[in-house]
Amino acid sequence: xxxxxxxxxxxxxxxxxxxxxxxxxxxxxxxxxxxxxxxxxxxxxxxxxxxxxxxxxxxxxxxxxxxxxxxxxxxxxxxxxxxxxxxxxxxxxxxxxxxxxxxxxxxxxxxxxxxxxxxxxxxxxxxxxxxxxxxxxxxxxxxxxxxxxxxxxxxxxxxxxxxxxxxxxxxxxxxxxxxxxxxxxxxxxxxxxxxxxxxx
Numbered sequence: 001x002x003x004x005x006x007x008x009x010x011x012x013x014x015x016x017x018x019x020x021x022x023x024x025x026x027x028x029x030x031x032x033x034x035x036x037x038x039x040x041x042x043x044x045x046x047x048x049x050x051x052x053x054x055x056x057x058x059x060x061x062x063x064x065x066x067x068x069x070x071x072x073x074x075x076x077x078x079x080x081x082x083x084x085x086x087x088x089x090x091x092x093x094x095x096x097x098x099x100x101x102x103x104x105x106x107x108x109x110x111x112x113x114x115x116x117x118x119x120x121x122x123x124x125x126x127x128x129x130x131x132x133x134x135x136x137x138x139x140x141x142x143x144x145x146x147x148x149x150x151x152x153x154x155x156x157x158x159x160x161x162x163x164x165x166x167x168x169x170x171x172x173x174x175x176x177x178x179x180x181x182x183x184x185x186x187x188x189x190x191x192x193x194x195x196x197x198x199x200x
Contacts, residue, residue, distance in 0.1 A: 079170025087151030
């Protein structure tokens, strides 16, 4: 299809009791429903390991050079969708599924301490909240693999990335219920990306 633009959606691999990670199920669901006729959706499963995550995210930006990247993670115990504004470079002290922790507890040696998405997540969450959706805004993505992946992506993609934490409880805990809302959320972000007057 001529004139189509690539958008990458990632979900995480198995983690603790989640043999199939709900974030990966949601990414697969988004691939099925699409993000509009001019968007070519690519999905990638990211293992819950720091080294592989770093490699995969760098590779996404080098080989696909997408218009936008959306990273899905799970917020255990949450019943709402959380839009993250900021990725942090340091403070990664929790071990990944391989028992590994990054050297110096950081993503990118010499990188800025925090990077923000070009998307105004506060504005997006407010718009959806007013429409009655369970969507909130956050500036602290938790210093684990989600935050780590987000920072790497913001770094390589000059801020053209989003991290969306999806709930593991409540009415949005199934892929069937969360995917349509994610689809609309991401389309709203892409609209904002196309209209710089709406960004933060």
